[in-house]
Amino acid sequence: MNVKLSLTVNGKAVAAEVDPRTLLVQFLREHLRLTGTHVGCDTGQCGACTIHLDGRAVKSCNLLAVQAQGAEVTTIEGLAAPNGDMHPMQAAFKECHGLQCGFCTPGMVMSATALLKDNPKPTEEQIRAGLDGNFCRCTGYHNIVKAVQSCAAGS
């Protein structure tokens, strides 16, 4: 028994019929083919699936698609400027080598942008605490923290 779903994703109106069991992350990846949002776990802990829902960073594996009814969703694909210029956080990650395999990266960038929105001048400790819900197995976080600091300093 499918249910009707309509929402805005990366600025575009989207309407679909989905199995009510569909997770938001599955809806994004499998229905909309927005594969930039990743799945790294099945327990809501790794943060690879982080997106913005009405401006807040959320783990899209922890929500049903129907819970995004009427919402504004932004994924990593929607973060760059319409002309393709990277968002300052994306640019800072590149500049500071804040990514290696890239798998945690979309979620990390979405969390980091939300973090700076709430706290534009965080301390290192606040950055580390703020990214506590996003695992990275590659970078040791050192350069991720640097990227967030550099983005905060630039904005």
Place this chain on the structure above:
Amino acid sequence: MGANIANGIGASALRKEDQRFLTGAGNYTDDINIPGQTYACFLRSPHAHAAIRKIDTRAAAAAPGVVAIFTGEDLAEAKVGGLPCGWLITDVNGQPMKEPPHPLLAQGKARHVGDQVAVVIAETYLQAKDAAELIEVDYEVLDAAVDVATATQPGQPAVHDIAPDNVCYVWGHGDKAAVDKAFAAAAHVTTLEFRNNRLIPNAIEPRAAVAQYSRSEDAYTLHVANQNPHVERLLMTAFVLGLPEHKVRVIAPDVGGGFGSKIFLYAEETVITWAAKRVNRPIKWTAERSESFLADAHGRDHATRAELALDKDGKFLAMRVHTKANLGAYLSTFASSVPTILYATLLAGQYATPAIYAEVTGVFTNTAPVDAYRGAGRPEATFTVERLVSAAALEMGIDQAEIRRRNFITSFPYATPVGLTYDTGNYEATLAAAMKIADVAGFPARREEAKKRGKLRGLGYSCYIEACGLAPSNVAGALGARAGLFEAGEIRVHPTGSVTVFTGSHSHGQGHETTFAQVVAERLGIPFENVDVVHGDTGRIPFGMGTYGSRSLAVGGTAIMKALDKVIDKGRKIAAHLLEAADSDIVFEDGNFKVAGTDKQVAFGQVAFSAYVPHNYPLDRLEPGLDETAFYDPTNFTYPAGSHICEVEIDPETGVVRVVGYTASDDFGNVINPMIVEGQVHGGLAQGIGQALLEQAVYDPDSGQLLTGSYGDYAMPRADDLPNFKVDTQVTPCTHNPLGVKGCGEAGAIGSPPAVISAVIDALKELGVRDMAMPATPHRVWQAIQSARA
């Protein structure tokens, strides 16, 4: 070496791969969807050890969306083989190791929790999963052998009938008689018993595969999250499925971290490749994280007793090591070599210990297979050596740096008593640099200051060495390797002078697309932007061995250098013709072929154009085209080494350990991209500190259930568990490859665990604490403090 061009050798070039990864345009295996694809779900054993009496798939087969169900019996009927082990270990009695069958789907018995019992293929993943729950398996639950320390004792259940005592091999290395003699004459003997804790690799991208079969071409394509697609294909076709190798294309696209765990040929991708023809539909499988915990190959898990004999001045006389290494329920691809060849050969460390003997017992247990995980044997060796050294210094009242300096190897080449020949190094230099950067001189004051706040501070050292650049094939072959360990590279120059590099190495985070392009751009004197690197596709790249053991630049980079030599050589002949000079008069400099001693020259791009538009070209003696391939087999291992210093602060009330300072001074030989090298060190350190303080795979000792089966139970290092790192490099160029490089990918994970543990012990030594197990959790540290105070 210095960069002659922007983004050449030595420059921290920003990475080519980042644009796609940062904008959601990466292409990982689970992102790949093929029209008409079905989904696989594996039914896994809930028991550590159980006989399978009967499997009833009738209800599942009738469930909605189910396309097919296969069990071990189906595979046996189809004469599908088992997974091979790539390294034969010969035991102390000259007997080959025990090699029990490793079926793709359990046959007769399940041997660990998570062992694959059946596969369901359905129209959607949820349908496959729902149907898998309807499969009825009649299990007879058996007692399980779980712990490596006890599994070989009499009365323990046998994991495999061919190894009734659960011993796969007992392997000895070194001169036992010389060691025993040295111990008898020693002034001091330090003895330690410890576990090297079992770890779960946890690349953030779970394993995944998409298999398809084309009836029109009678050929297969497998996309798989893997570190070495040619090896994967060779093992799968030749040893398991009996398919013609040229009819299978294996593509490892963007891969979200490996750390060793994606080297191996696993059952899941092999089953779906086989089944893709059976069902004549593409099949996708992506591991859920819970499956990664249960069925990815784990790392480490040693139980070791180690002894160091010293003279009265703290000079090392001999080392004796006995290790029981957990191999898990089946031999994974390189499982047998990790605790032997990659472990005991490193026990000399950075020291001139004259005699060393190691005996390793490989043990089967009812747990997930154990294989290479970042460092693979070398972290275990480093922990053994460096903990012995730190403990000996403490026992004998010798300064930690001083005891190391007294025993450093100082002249090269140096042949160790455990079979390796170090070509070069400068251990004094990395130790001195690390001590300066870590401000060891200021430590006593910091300790005093911490004390005033009620905190305990400690400093720990680790001077590690690793053997990388795997490996000279003949040496590896003599030691039991069933594969070559060369690497391949192809340089395809296009008519307009841009270049595509095809490498057998594989990048799953290391940044090869950038580093290799820097090497090529520098050597050819062309813009970095004009070089692209292709890897990970057996349909495009020459046969190469892939990426592990910090080998990519030292071996893969050298293959590229050799291919570049051939390109330049041919270019010289073309240029000689264009410039009407003799071949031998042409030199290649800064991207131009020049007639030596004149101002006559022709640019690389013009030569490339001539090679493909050979109107004015020596066709009588030279083929057109500019496309060269080279295979490179190294003549020795490379020996990255360094000194790590860790500073911790412990809250005695809670037992919480905070890493407040971490310094690594490493010698990786020449560095192509310092930014990438630093990143590799950071990541390795996080994994090593994770091992020392947080991570531990725990099985229930009776039932064999994995108690740490999710991120709720397995403590992954998070951003707020780790400090900023201070990293430095010292350089002694490798003497036997043209780039002078040694490899950097594993160093952090190898060097750090003993530095952290020794720092913890240093902080607690005034209370009388002398030992600390990994991981040094708050509970453990608090208990140690309590019992020391009692």
